[in-house]
Amino acid sequence: MKIEILGTGCPKCKTTEKNVRKAVEELGIQAEIVKIEDLQDIINRGVMMTPAVFIDGEAKIVGRVPSPDDIKKLLQKEGNNDTISS
Numbered sequence: 001m002k003i004e005i006l007g008t009g010c011p012k013c014k015t016t017e018k019n020v021r022k023a024v025e026e027l028g029i030q031a032e033i034v035k036i037e038d039l040q041d042i043i044n045r046g047v048m049m050t051p052a053v054f055i056d057g058e059a060k061i062v063g064r065v066p067s068p069d070d071i072k073k074l075l076q077k078e079g080n081n082d083t084i085s086s
Contacts, residue, residue, distance in 0.1 A: 001029065001030070001031045001032070001055065001056060001075070001078065002031070002032045002034065002055070002056055002057070003020055003024070003031050003032070003033050003034070003053065003054070003055055003075075004033075004034045004035075004036055004053070004054040004055075004057075005017045005020055005033070005034070005035050005036065005051060005052070005053055006036045006041075006042045006045060006047050006050055006051065006052040006053075006054065007035075007036075007037065007042075007050040007051040007052070008037055008039060008042070008050060009037050010050070010051075012050070012051050012065050013037075013050055013051040015051075015065050016051040016053065016061075016065050016066060017033075017035055019065070019066060019067060019068045019070075019071055020033060020053065020066075020071055021033060022068045023068045023069075023071035023072045023075060024071075024075070026068065026072065027072055027075055027076070029075060031075075045059070046059075047059070047062055048063075049062055049063030050062075050063070051063075051064075051065060053066060053071070053074075055074065055075070055078050056078070060074050061074070
């Protein structure tokens with residue numbers, strides 16, 4: 001699983017990254033976490049408000065700071081989807 005956090009480095013973006021890392025750790029899952037701060041890369045993804053969280057290339061959260069619990073719910077849902085489709 002690849003999780004990308006899009007944001008220019010503002011406090012909200014940093015909190016989002018911290019919350020993503022906490023959720024991944026608490027769930028004990030393997031995930032590649034990538035921080036994307038380049039404004040052009042963010043715009044190229046169609047994101048107009050940061051922070052944004054992409055999971056496996058798909059926008060899941062845009063324009064708000066998710067809590068660790070919000071992220072855990074998303075990750076668990078993604079894991080279930082992977083299991084069903086396998």
